[in-house]
Amino acid sequence: MKLTRGKSEAVGVVSRQRPARSSREALIWIAPAAFVILFIFGYSVITVLIQSFRYDGDWVGFENFSIVITDPIFLTALKHNGLLLLAVPVLITLAFIIAIALFETRRGMRFYRSAVFLPYVLPIPVVAVVFGQIYQLHGALNLFLKSIGLDFLAKDWLGDPAIALGTMSSVIIWKEVGFGVILMLAHIISLPNETYEAARIDGAGFWRTHFSITRPAILNTIVFYGVIEAITMVSWVFNYVYVMSNGLGGPGNATMVSELYIYRSAFQNKAPELAAAAAVFLFIATLVLMIAFFRIQRRSIAGTFNK
């Protein structure tokens, strides 16, 4: 990190002499990428904003918004995104426990790590199709439960509206936990050895050591992972829901989420204006998470310079 700091100071001196030239040169390097980003993000976000205030080419004020926000299906979708956020603490806890178990393990660590991380690499459509089979009424899970005498636990996992969303979130957890394990493990390994010496002398137990020493030491990674997963639950669950409910968000609207609502409004109900209004709501929700993300990034950038 020291080298970086030395370098940016040196560059700073140069820039004070020739600031105009420096920024002009930077522009040349950045322009091609900036052009694509402005087109994909800038154009789209502005167009969606304008469209959300129009209908059939006419300006209609907030009408689209009031239609969408009073639509019980959209409210259900938002509620489901909110419920999916409950999976975030579960993910963090599981990832932390698995990461420290891996950290303490010497023999077979590489095998276990590869296995734990594999789900994160598999394509979501593939994952969703397989779990769709596993969770069938006569599927693999219920067969397994019956074979070990736990018949009463066998359920219609995806067909029962009361538990379908929970089933869906178990698939998301299954897939996403490996990412957290890898992040946390990388951080734990990089911790200096002395961190643990005091605890070892005190004879503190395994769980206690990690809960009171490792957890605070890697807190920023935990928060980072939490924010990433929160964003996933709000704006990246389309693939799971689309494949596992055959594009419907069913049974009923039991697994409807805001992304699917927007997709269906735009492409099945041919109401792009309403979809645009819903997209603006979703965008605002992610904007809030985005600001949280931004602040964490800034803090970590500042942190590396202050060390």
Added chain:
Amino acid sequence: MKKKSGVQRSKLEATFRYLLLTFVAVTALIPAYIIFAGSFKTQGEFLRSPFGLPLSPSFSGYRAAWTDNFPNWLANSFLIVTGAVIVTEVLAALAAWGFARFPFKGRETILGIMVSLMVVPPVVLLIPLFQLGVELTLISTLRLVILIYVGLMLPFSIYMLTNFFKSIPESILESASIDGASSFKTFKSIVLPLSGAPLATLAVVNLLWAWNELLLALVFLQNNEKKTLMVGITGFQSRYSLDIPTVMAGMSIATLPLVIAYLFGQRFFIAGLTAGSTKGE
């Protein structure tokens, strides 16, 4: 006495740890096993024992999957992923060098905004880009999808490479500028050769994302011959819902390139995914 109890405790802990890890590993691996084993079974065999080994392996699933538009989809996925990953790599490397090397007013802010673009839900971008695609008659062309993928992959790519370029020691770059090398020459002959690992990492991460992407491909590639593998398989599931081995065979083919890439490039996967976190540089 005291020492013995400590040893016992740590033995107990080790046993517990291995039990936990084994349980987690089995849970993580079982679905992949079900796909792969299932692809060699018959329908009846699959329904009777989804966990069992395919005792009399049948290839009819693969045969059925491979006809249809499957080879087309596979080719489309390859073309889109290759195109998007290469273009992203080039544009991101240029821009990251601009950010890392030339300080200008508002640089940190622009970089910060770019980082936060990573979390904009793609569904927000979907409607305007689709309407534009219709107007320009670019629906069901691979070009448009490649362009959109590049746009979506750029923010993270630039962020990651900027971090790396900043860490290149100044002394190395200075010696080049004393020699009178232009900044492009410095970039080409000094910076890029040093950047093999981060560029490979980035390629792997982007490849993974683009190969697995469903939503945009679903909307922008409607012509059956132009679909990607992921869209194709998703449709497979409903069309062949009474023929699970065919679905499993299709998914095995779609997954295999990834699993192979993962097994051989695990180092790059892990480096790439930790690069976004606060401590992973």
